[in-house]
Amino acid sequence: MIPFRVYFRPGVSLYEQVAYAAKKAMVSRQMRPGDPFPSVRVLSRELRINPNTAHKVVTHLLAAGLLEARPGIGTVVAELPESRKIERTQLLGHEIEQLAVEAKKLGIPLEEVVTSISEHWRKLGGRETGGPEAERGGRRKTMSVVRTENLVKTFWRVEALNGLNLDVLEGAVYALVGPNGAGKTTAIKILMNIFGPTSGRAEVLGVESARVVGRTFTSIGYVSENQELPDWMRVGTFLDYLRPFYPSWDRALEDRLIRQFDLPRERKLGNLSRGMRMKAALAGSLAYHPKLIVLDEPFTGLDPLVRDELIQGLLEQAEESTIFVLSHDLAEIESFASHVGYLEQGRLRFSEELEKLVERFREVQVTLDGSPRLPETAPESWMQLSSSPVVVRFIESRFEPERTKAEIRGVFGEVRDVTFSPMTLREIFLAMAKVGRNAA
Amino acid sequence: MKQILNIFRKDLRRYWRESAVSVALLVAYGWNDVKGWAGEGNVAAYGGIGGLISYQFLSGLVAALLPVAWAFLIVRVIQGEALVGDRQFWVTRPYEWKKLLAEKVLFVIVTINLPLLIEDFILLAKAGFPPTHYVIGLLWMQLLISLILILPIATLATVTASVVQMILAVLGIVLYMIGVAALVSVVPSSSFSGPADSVELTLLIATCGAVIIVAIRPAGDGPGTMADSGSCSGHRSDRSSYSI
Structure with a gap:
């Protein structure tokens, strides 16, 4: 276990985020001088980051004087002398300037900025704790993006869903987990109007699932491990084909996703590896800024590097979308989900914030x-x-x-x-x- | 319209080979026709008896292959956005069923009806008849071909997931018809001819049209869809479900 948590956010390099989380743990006295700091190996394994990235984090913290290497013990949190505080204040010069520029640009008065900083300062002082929602910039909202009421689905005599009540709030990264045959995929297919429910109600973005057709899908990105893609199309043709369907298609984002996922535009979808196909499907589902991203077992059978890339791509959308994901890959889920629901035999056994869940077990x-x-x-x-x-x-x-x-x-x-x-x-x-x- | 044209361009790019074969067979059919008029009653015109036999074989083959090529093209283009199954990527994309239906109609018109109409015009002109005098007749022919040939094939294509399934369905229908014919021959008083014929034809056409619309139309757009009990695959798509 590492003594701090990182909730990876879009737009910032992994290295910077981990280094920032470590610094935050130090200044909030979560880690005290003399406390052992996780090794490169532990950081890499626990945070599922590349060992080179972990090494870069440790080197940076050592160079910044926040860590020190003690022979026979390892790397520990350093004592911060007074002189270092001045240096650190100077180091913040750039960040403060950036903050001032952004605040002026958005028209936020100085008092509000100071109040906001004070609040964060107070939080770090231990009087309040920041969970994943706080880490994500207070994304918690109250509108249900996905909601089901007593949802029942039977296939002949088999009951796939047995009174499912689900509520996914806007801005959440909700992971629905459960053993095989629990009814997860059935639930998602009802939400996507691929199946109709036997009884009960399901709503997506405030629209009854039976009416989730046509234009509603301009706000939904759906990627499934079992999805059949048009294998005869090239990656570029596929995206060109999808573009006119979506008024909000963002060409710059499409290009960024292509670069980020290292997708070959000229390669046929049918000739891509499984991981690359998932990336292509994801690129084609993220480029229009969907309000809801629905993923059915997106990480199954993928190598760790591809998973990292997919997660990174997703998290970069997390600020503006609600993510609803089905997965068996619990380690991955744990690294980015804010809420988790456990489905078993068609019933939801629990549904809560991940942080609270981990706290109560x-x-x-x-x-x-x-x-x-x-x-x-x-x-x-x-x-x-x-x-x-x-x-x-x-x-x-x-x-x-x-x-x-x-x-x-x-x-x-x-x-x-x-x-x-x-x-x-x-x-x-x-x-x-x-x-x-x-x-x- | 943008969506219709986008899907149409995609279909044309994907099925250009099938379309080209269909047009080539149509041209060969017309060419044989013209050659047939020129050499009518004149064995020498075909280069002797051997030539006549090969001409007759070739024109017979082209005449048989043409509807097969049309059927194949229709089945491919409709099953490109397959209605049967629940894994097609397009079922969770913003397709609108009316536009999808319109695109399929447009594709069939452009790749089958239009070339056939043009060829009819050319043949009439070659035969010495002014084509402009027969426009209504030619359009009526197109309508009949669409209703009697294209519509039933399109209907079968919407409720099957692959060409193989389609062939099996056709075989089933053929066997059924053979059975009915055998039954009719055993009971001579029964007859399918007479004024009831037009009613049956109308019913057939109406049924085909209804099946296509019900299959393509999404659940949220009115009552009645190919429900979960659904078609051949055992699942249904409540929405228009044709896979690229």
Whole structure:
């Protein structure tokens, strides 16, 4: 685990974003002088960035005097002497000038700029915490972009969706996850009006799904792993063909996406690798600034480099679009989703902000003095209860430190030790899937 | 109109070979026709008996291949935006069903009807008749060909996903007709001829038109679509679903 989080944003290089997040963790005292700083390898692995980028981050922080290399220990957060503060203030000169220019350009008065800076300053001081939404510049809004009510879909006797209630707010990066056959693709196909629902309602951008036709699609970008593309067309011809369909098609953005994805305009779509085809499909779905981007398993079977490129391309749109993504690639989802929903057997088991979800799940290990006996009744929020000679393990799905400790004492009496380990989205997903399977 | 022309350009770029073959066969058909008038009753005109046989074989072959080429072209262009299936990229693009339908009609007119009309004009002129005197008759012929030949093929193409499926469907229809014919021969009193013929023809044409519109029209644009129970693939597209 690395001691800071990075929510990658468009338009800024990965290196700058990681370096910025690290600096932010240092100035907000999340990382204190002497704290070990993650190695290049750990940074690269955890943030899924190129090792060269990770190396560049560490070198930059070392050069800026924010880190120091200690023999035998590794790289640690440096003590910042007074003199460095002046240098740092001088270093900010450029950023402050930029801020002043942008504020003047937008007609924001100085007082508002100062108030805004004070607010951010206060947040960094630890009185408030900034979740992913704050990181994304307060993108949280209240309008539902995707909404379903008691959505049911049956294929003959098979119930693919069983009363799905979904609400995706504008500006969210919503990931719908779930095991195979959970009904994820069916849900998306109903939303895209590829299927009709058996009963219930579905709305996309305020339009009933059955009416999602024609012009509505000028505001929707849909990319699926199973989509059939016109293989006979060249990449350039494909984009040329799509362009007239979209009044908001942005030629400059199209060119940028082509460069960013390294797409060969002259190559036929049928001759492209899977990853390149996905990139071509994505380019053809992003170039018109869609309000909603719908992705069905976009990362399946792609190599890490292509995934990074796709995610980067998506995040550059994230500021102006709502992203609704189905994926099994939970590690990738975790790196950029703001909300997550878990679908199982056609029902939504939970749907919440990723940050809150990760906060409420903990792997708990209770060490007892004697041989443990599993309790006959445990709190409902405890999952996968198991025991070994002196240890009981379980997953707490409603973690609150004091309440959970009290519950443990209530069940086991006095215990020798309790540890709470954070869980990744993948671990949470697996735990939920196992519970679901056992229940079935 | 912009959308119609955009799809039309795409179709023309993709199906230019099929279109060229269809036009070439039409030209060969007309050329054979003209040659037939010139050598009528004169075996020597064909270079003897052997020549006559090869001429007759060739003109027979062209006459048989022409409708096949037309059918192939119609099926390809309609199935280019296949109605059957749920994976075509275009079903989530801003296609408008009326424009899509109009584009397919335009394509068939430009690649089949128009060349045929031009050839009819030329043949009439070659035969010594002033074509301008027969415009209504020629247009009536075009309408009949469209209703009797093109429309049924287009209807089958909309409810099938590939040329193979289409051929199987045609075989099924042929077998059915053979069966009906056999039945009629067993029951001599039954007859399909008479005044009912025109009613049946009208019904056939109306059914074909309705199938195409229902298949192409999206769900949100009025009642009745090829619903989920749908066509051959078992799925449907509530919208116009023709894959490039």
